[in-house]
Amino acid sequence: MSHAGTRAERESWKQQCEARFAEPGFIRGKVEPLIPELAGNGDRAATATFARAKATGRMTLRYDFEEATAVYAKAYYGNGLGLRAYEWLRLLWKDGFDSESCFRVPEPLGYLAEDGMLLMREVHGTPASELAAEGPREKAVEAMRLAARWLLRFHQSHLEALDVEPPCEQIEVLKTAALLAKVAAQFPERASALIDMVHQLREFAPSAASPVGLVPLHGQYRPAHVLINCDSVCVIDLDKIRRSDPAKDVSRFVHVLKKTCYEAGGDAARADLLGREFVDEYRKGASANLANLAYFDGLYALKAFAKVVKSGKVGEPAREAMERLYLDDFERATQQPAASKVA
DSSP: OOTTOOHHHHHHHHHHHHHHTTOHHHIIIIIGGGSTTTTTOOOOOEEEEEEEEETTTEEEEEEEETTSOOEEEEEEOSTTHHHHHHHHHHHHHHTTOSTTSSEEOOOEEEEEGGGTEEEEEOOOOEEHHHHHHHSOHHHHHHHHHHHHHHHHHHHTSOOOSOOBOOTTOHHHHHHHHHHHHHHHHHOGGGHHHHHHHHHHHHTTOOOTTOOOOOEEEOSSOOGGGEEEETTEEEEOOOOOOEEEOHHHHHHHHHHHHHHHHHHTTOOHHHHHHHHHHHHHHHHHHHGGGGTTHHHHHHHHHHHHHHHHHHOSSSOHHHHHHHHHHHHHHHHHHTTOOGGGSOO
16 A cells, blocks of 8 residues: 555545535634734635545645635645645745746645645636637737746756656656557557557657756646736646656646647647747757657657547547647657757
């Protein structure tokens, strides 16, 4: 059993917390004292809304107070992740990602150790995912550029004692290999093409001699986590920070942007354009950080392609169209000039 407990234990924790965290006594006694404008000024109406509760042992709540700010809380089951996330937010806030900056993180208000709960002030803004999908083209482009500038600034931040995640992490490689094996077994006629794709991708895999320096990595940097408010940007969900290859964050952002568009039947050409704008803006500030970008682009495209092939939930014409889009992404990634390949 892992330190995060079994699924049944996490489900029991979730049910208990949903009742306790919404109690007026819990809110008055534990949440309000951590909000400066509410501390010592009780008798305000308060409500708790559960925004998200995951089977992995994480829960997100929103506390609304009468005539006062809203507060978001993230509770974690075991493993100390909540405390680390709180400490990272505090360090980033001190490092200039505060309310006075155009590059922000949520303001950390406190951590309830007994409850594994991190409290943060509400942030405002439109998710970059919405702007990318529906906003005017010029606003969507500017959102991508702002997201790239925030990420560049984050990669330059001063966070110490982070766990190191190798660029080619073993677990990720094994998961990908297992997925490809399942697809090859289910569709033997695809096996040869999948093997060829793996060999193509291998040429770009980072080596021990890769010159890229490791940086603080967001770990789940995606358009839905980037909130745009005029010319400022605030990024949420910073609880998977590691030190690793910066191209991972860049590639993941673009992949999720395209994946959301492809699988929703959206404008693929627009998604390609916005992805290029994001990468080009980041490249202006740190081109050396993208030495391994082709590898990650190819890896994410290969995994997405394999998942679409394996899925039986998508109608044949739509599945074929998505396969083609992911294949095109893979081919673009693995047909870079030889000079851009990692030795």
